[in-house]
Amino acid sequence: MFRSFFLKLLLVFCCTVTCYEVQAQAGMEMNVETNATTGHQNLLDLTVELKNTLESSFNGILQITTPEGFKSISGSEILVELKPGEHKFVPLKVIRGKGATAGTTDILIDLLNNKKESILKKSITQQVEVDDAMLLQAVAPTVFLTNTNDSLSIKVNVTNLGNRSQQVFVVFNIPDLTGEESFFEQTAVIDVRKDSIFNFKFWVPKSLLDKSQFSVNVAAMRGTEKILFGSLSINVQNVSSVKRYEDINSLAYNQYYQKNNVTASYRNSGKDSGVYQLMGSGDIDLPAGYLSVSGNIYMPNSQNEPLVSNTYLAYRLDTHQVKIGNISQQLEVPLFGRGVQFDTADKTQNNRIQLGFIDENFNLTQKDAFLKRGYGMYALGTFGANNPSNQKSFNYVFKEDKLEKASHHVVGVENVKQINNDWNIRLKAHGAFSNYVIVNKNQPSYALETQYNGLVKDVRLSGNYYVSSSYFPGNRRGVIQLQQNFMKTLKRDRMVYANIFYSDFAPESYTYSLNMKTTGFRIDTGISLPRLKSVGSAFGMQYYKETGNAFSWIVPNGFLSMEAFRVTQNFNWLSSNQKHSVMLGIEEGLVKMSDAAKLFPQLKVNSIYSYKGFNATATYQHGSYFLSEYSSLLLMEKKQSDFNRLTLSLASDHKFMSNKLLVRGGAAYLNDFISGETPSAFVNVQYLPTDKYRVYLNSSWFHYSKATIFQNAGMYVIEVGMSMNLGSKAASPGKKGTLSAFVFYDKNGNNVFDGDDEPAPDFFITIDRTTFKSDTDGKIKYRSLPFNSYRIQSVQQNGWFAEGTEFLMNGYDQNVNIALHQNGSLKGKIQYRYDQKTVKNFDVKAGGIVFTITKNGSLVQRIGTDDDGNFVAFLPTGTYEIMLDTNSLSENTFCSNPKQQLLIQSGKITNAADFIIEVQQKQVKVKKFGS
Numbered sequence: 001m002f003r004s005f006f007l008k009l010l011l012v013f014c015c016t017v018t019c020y021e022v023q024a025q026a027g028m029e030m031n032v033e034t035n036a037t038t039g040h041q042n043l044l045d046l047t048v049e050l051k052n053t054l055e056s057s058f059n060g061i062l063q064i065t066t067p068e069g070f071k072s073i074s075g076s077e078i079l080v081e082l083k084p085g086e087h088k089f090v091p092l093k094v095i096r097g098k099g100a101t102a103g104t105t106d107i108l109i110d111l112l113n114n115k116k117e118s119i120l121k122k123s124i125t126q127q128v129e130v131d132d133a134m135l136l137q138a139v140a141p142t143v144f145l146t147n148t149n150d151s152l153s154i155k156v157n158v159t160n161l162g163n164r165s166q167q168v169f170v171v172f173n174i175p176d177l178t179g180e181e182s183f184f185e186q187t188a189v190i191d192v193r194k195d196s197i198f199n200f201k202f203w204v205p206k207s208l209l210d211k212s213q214f215s216v217n218v219a220a221m222r223g224t225e226k227i228l229f230g231s232l233s234i235n236v237q238n239v240s241s242v243k244r245y246e247d248i249n250s251l252a253y254n255q256y257y258q259k260n261n262v263t264a265s266y267r268n269s270g271k272d273s274g275v276y277q278l279m280g281s282g283d284i285d286l287p288a289g290y291l292s293v294s295g296n297i298y299m300p301n302s303q304n305e306p307l308v309s310n311t312y313l314a315y316r317l318d319t320h321q322v323k324i325g326n327i328s329q330q331l332e333v334p335l336f337g338r339g340v341q342f343d344t345a346d347k348t349q350n351n352r353i354q355l356g357f358i359d360e361n362f363n364l365t366q367k368d369a370f371l372k373r374g375y376g377m378y379a380l381g382t383f384g385a386n387n388p389s390n391q392k393s394f395n396y397v398f399k400e401d402k403l404e405k406a407s408h409h410v411v412g413v414e415n416v417k418q419i420n421n422d423w424n425i426r427l428k429a430h431g432a433f434s435n436y437v438i439v440n441k442n443q444p445s446y447a448l449e450t451q452y453n454g455l456v457k458d459v460r461l462s463g464n465y466y467v468s469s470s471y472f473p474g475n476r477r478g479v480i481q482l483q484q485n486f487m488k489t490l491k492r493d494r495m496v497y498a499n500i501f502y503s504d505f506a507p508e509s510y511t512y513s514l515n516m517k518t519t520g521f522r523i524d525t526g527i528s529l530p531r532l533k534s535v536g537s538a539f540g541m542q543y544y545k546e547t548g549n550a551f552s553w554i555v556p557n558g559f560l561s562m563e564a565f566r567v568t569q570n571f572n573w574l575s576s577n578q579k580h581s582v583m584l585g586i587e588e589g590l591v592k593m594s595d596a597a598k599l600f601p602q603l604k605v606n607s608i609y610s611y612k613g614f615n616a617t618a619t620y621q622h623g624s625y626f627l628s629e630y631s632s633l634l635l636m637e638k639k640q641s642d643f644n645r646l647t648l649s650l651a652s653d654h655k656f657m658s659n660k661l662l663v664r665g666g667a668a669y670l671n672d673f674i675s676g677e678t679p680s681a682f683v684n685v686q687y688l689p690t691d692k693y694r695v696y697l698n699s700s701w702f703h704y705s706k707a708t709i710f711q712n713a714g715m716y717v718i719e720v721g722m723s724m725n726l727g728s729k730a731a732s733p734g735k736k737g738t739l740s741a742f743v744f745y746d747k748n749g750n751n752v753f754d755g756d757d758e759p760a761p762d763f764f765i766t767i768d769r770t771t772f773k774s775d776t777d778g779k780i781k782y783r784s785l786p787f788n789s790y791r792i793q794s795v796q797q798n799g800w801f802a803e804g805t806e807f808l809m810n811g812y813d814q815n816v817n818i819a820l821h822q823n824g825s826l827k828g829k830i831q832y833r834y835d836q837k838t839v840k841n842f843d844v845k846a847g848g849i850v851f852t853i854t855k856n857g858s859l860v861q862r863i864g865t866d867d868d869g870n871f872v873a874f875l876p877t878g879t880y881e882i883m884l885d886t887n888s889l890s891e892n893t894f895c896s897n898p899k900q901q902l903l904i905q906s907g908k909i910t911n912a913a914d915f916i917i918e919v920q921q922k923q924v925k926v927k928k929f930g931s
Contacts, residue, residue, distance in 0.1 A: 027054035030120040046092040052082035065108040069100025133161035136220040136230030159195040173217040241775035265721025283731035289317035290731035308364035319345040335376040354380040374402040389418030408473040422455035436510040445472040460487040470508035478507035493530035518548035540568040564591035600640040619647040645672035662686040676705035737812035741780040746819035764795035823874040824904035828912030830869040834919035842892040850885040
């Protein structure tokens with residue numbers, strides 16, 4: 001019974017205490033307000049409102065708990081005291097760091113009593129936007145290949161600067177590898193604010209060992225969509241004591257521009273129709289300039305002499321060149337044949353002059369044909385070639401035309417002008433004077449042309465206008481051609497356009513009887529609509545008119561005309577994964593012919609489907625669209641409705657054996673009123689076992705159902721060949737020589753090899769951007785080095801260095817001594833100084849604090865402290881300034897004296913004074929208001 005009474009008494013006591021505590025909690029009120037901040041989007045400004053409604057004082061703690069990436073700069077615990085009935089406001093500042101995880105998170109504010117028991121809680125929700133920032137860096141932008149018996153390691157560092165984990169794909173590509181696998185991919189998941197080293201190791205193949213240097217391209221992508229966020233190129237130097245000069249700037253395009261190659265092939269298309277062909281090109285470097293050789297020789301079975309075209313020998317020295325052999329000049333009056341050409345320019349190649357003579361015979365080895373088919377001479381000049389905003393040029397051509405029995409003198413001028421950012425114009429003018437021997441008549445003539453691009457408000461204009469007189473001796477004789485384009489972009493990615501084209505062709509000649517006049521006029525206008533999901537579309541209208549009088553062999557008066565009005569539609573579709581694509585073009589309309597009163601329908605449909613290496617096309621046409629097509633109908637006594645043409649084709653290409661074997665094949669089908677049904681097929685095979693050579697097989701077959709029109713109803717063509725790459729090092733047009741260097745340890749510091757000085761074997765020396773390693777005798781040899789000024793400097797090794805110097809290469813055989821001096825050592829450390837009781841929260845960071853070392857205001861190097869806060873640097877003799885990078889310090893820390901000036905002496909250790917790091921003091925501001 002006593003025990004029962006005691007338990008009841010204890011229960012009443014606990015209830016009383018609990019009620020008191022509840023009353024105490026109910027007597028405190030807390031509210032949190034968020035204040036607006038300007039200019040500090042990562043700073044959260046809060047005010048905590050506290051009110052004591054009790055009749056007794058309250059002593060407690062305001063505790064702030066922040067999620068990862070957030071930090072309260074007001075402190076994590078703030079002491080609060082409130083008298084009975086007191087009303088108080090406590091300001092808080094919370095900063096959001098870059099390490100805050102994306103998504104929704106809460107900042108918790110807890111009011112604790114003096115027993116550290118929770119009284120009231122409030123949470124502030126924060127939304128952190130997604131940040132996908134990533135950084136790709138090369139661990140070493142230049143890698144030295146010193147041991148050919150070991151694998152090469154290429155390292156890059158990827159840092160996740162964002163706020164969520166990312167899957168990263170890093171692709172390494174070696175462009176100089178051809179005929180074998182050259183792309184290599186690595187992947188990893190990188191957490192927030194973390195980094196990862198991607199190490200690509202590979203055995204260097206012999207094809208790369210032959211190069212003095214090559215590049216490894218690196219591309220980094222993130223996410224399943226593989227979004228590219230960084231790319232770089234790492235230079236690999238094949239270090240040796242003897243090297244031949246190679247232009248680094250040419251390495252980027254060597255993979256696309258293949259010089260120094262030769263190809264031999266045999267092609268057969270039937271009985272006694274075989275052709276042997278040999279072609280190639282290459283550069284031969286010389287001590288002064290270089291030779292360029294190009295050749296194309298083919299020998300048909302039916303001929304006794306070979307045909308030689310596109311074959312020449314050229315010698316270039318600096319900005320001058322002489323070329324002899326097959327020459328082609330696509331001027332207003334074109335010339336091509338065998339001849340000689342001279343080019344010269346100033347040092348900047350801004351002003352250029354070209355002179356040449358051409359015997360118009362395309363076969364270089366043709367016997368007994370010199371000047372029998374005519375000849376020509378020309379002079380070209382360009383001034384301001386490097387200035388596209390104001391460029392002028394002139395040309396003169398003399399041509400003896402054996403076919404037309406005339407001689408022509410033609411002078412032309414051209415000016416390219418960039419008026420402003422929106423307008424540019426090109427003006428051409430040619431005047432000619434011709435003598436026709438057959439009628440003993442002199443005839444002047446002219447040609448004028450202008451091209452322009454411009455912008456009026458938001459309308460893009462462009463035009464091309466050309467006119468030449470009837471006897472002008474150029475390719476465009478008796479031509480009037482006008483073309484004008486308009487384009488305007490509307491709202492919502494819509495674009496309207498209009499194109500106008502007019503041409504009139506009426507050439508004349510005193511030698512031949514020409515009575516030809518053809519005209520054409522076309523207007524196109526339409527609108528391009530914004531993409532609807534994955535479909536793009538455009539709609540337009542077209543008016544077309546063509547007339548000609550050159551059809552006397554078909555109709556009595558020789559005159560035909562065509563006038564048509566057409567509607568056009570274009571559609572394109574691209575799948576979401578960008579692997580499938582479809583393009584569809586439709587033109588339909590009505591046409592009226594000169595010899596018929598009624599209108600005829602027209603229809604043309606073009607479609608293309610693509611998927612990876614597969615392509616399929618289909619084209620259908622009903623009715624002739626041009627006079628040339630209509631004349632074919634009349635010649636075969638067909639009607640306009642008889643013109644039907646269907647074309648189908650399929651093609652696909654695939655790679656096998658690690659991209660060494662390439663196979664491309666396809667088939668086509670044509671059915672029209674001229675040739676009937678014509679099936680065809682082709683197969684091309686190419687095998688590249690190495691980047692030195694390739695073998696290929698090309699074959700095709702076609703068959704005509706209407707063999708009466710063609711001599712052969714069908715034909716099978718096969719070609720086999722082999723190409724060899726003889727090397728792709730770019731030749732230098734200037735003078736060049738051999739540089740011999742001797743590297744030695746200059747122990748007495750007099751820059752002369754004497755006394756106890758010793759050769760420096762296996763020492764790395766960089767000349768310009770090429771690195772060498774001295775041989776056992778300390779010697780280096782650089783061959784075929786163009787005359788120029790070069791920077792010679794050493795890579796610091798074991799405390800020895802060489803001052804960087806400029807060296808002028810101006811002889812065919814020069815020597816230079818490279819004296820190595822011993823470095824001085826710089827040592828120092830950091831030291832923290834603070835009072836734990838009064839300072840703000842901070843991280844005691846020892847390692848990774850960065851110092852910048854400069855000399856005469858120029859950066860020498862950046863160094864960092866180790867885990868014990870020590871740093872060391874090896875420097876040549878001289879006075880340096882070392883400065884602590886305050887951005888590398890922990891938050892809430894600073895250095896009052898971050899800069900020191902020190903003298904470094906060879907072979908001696910210089911100790912810097914300790915860099916004292918201090919910590920900011922706590923500051924708590926509390927606003928009090930009366931109750």
